[in-house]
Amino acid sequence: MQFGSIFIETLFGFVTLFILAKLLGKTQIKQLTAFDFISALILGELVGNALYDKEVGIPEIGFAVALWGVLLFITEITTQKIKKSRSLLEGSPSIVIHKGKLQRDIMRKGKLDMNQLLHLLRAKDVFSVQEVDYAILETDGTLSVVKKTNYQPLSRQDLDLPLQEILLPAMIINDGEIIKDNLEEIGKDNDWLVEELRKQDVNSIKDVFYAEYDKKNGLYIQQQNK
Known part of the structure; x- marks a missing residue:
């Protein structure tokens, strides 16, 4: 019974923290400000401590996370509406x-x-x-x-050279599976892909670990276990 309770409360805490992070639009770990870092620690403590407290259940965990989420949301709105609060809450460069x-x-x-x-x-x-x-x-x-x-490195503008189009490579195959959206983005279809694979002596898409395409270099392929 105790393990079942811990499982349910852990799952509930995970889901609520995930939803809260999505609603607040939290940044990546390396982009966190000091305030965001402290907030993440406290959220973890709220859920972690509640899991092993027999007197605390799902309603208490939900209330604590929701309350902290509201406080964070108010803080975010405050920094957006009141410019003077930004340096205090977020710091300044x-x-x-x-x-x-x-x-x-x-x-x-x-x-x-x-x-x-x-x-x-x-x-x-x-x-x-x-x-x-x-x-x-x-x-x-x-x-x-x-x-x-x-x-500073020289740029094409410094050398008075004509500008070139930036070519962004697109991942076409990932671990034997076609990325259909990217294939459509570059204006190609499955028949074209199969033909390009044959040109490089690849008989099956399942044999491809990774493949990317750009206009300048064409299709780059790395096969499985190679």
């Missing part, structure tokens, strides 16, 4: 490098030391502070970087 100069006061305020800053810069393919003109510490802990002009 901080310029940690300004015109090539480290802003020690801003770094100290954001609890950011040089080792952490260099780590964030390396994640942006920047291996020296001397390459940076501006660096902004975002509210989710990521770093946005603008390199100095002489460290």
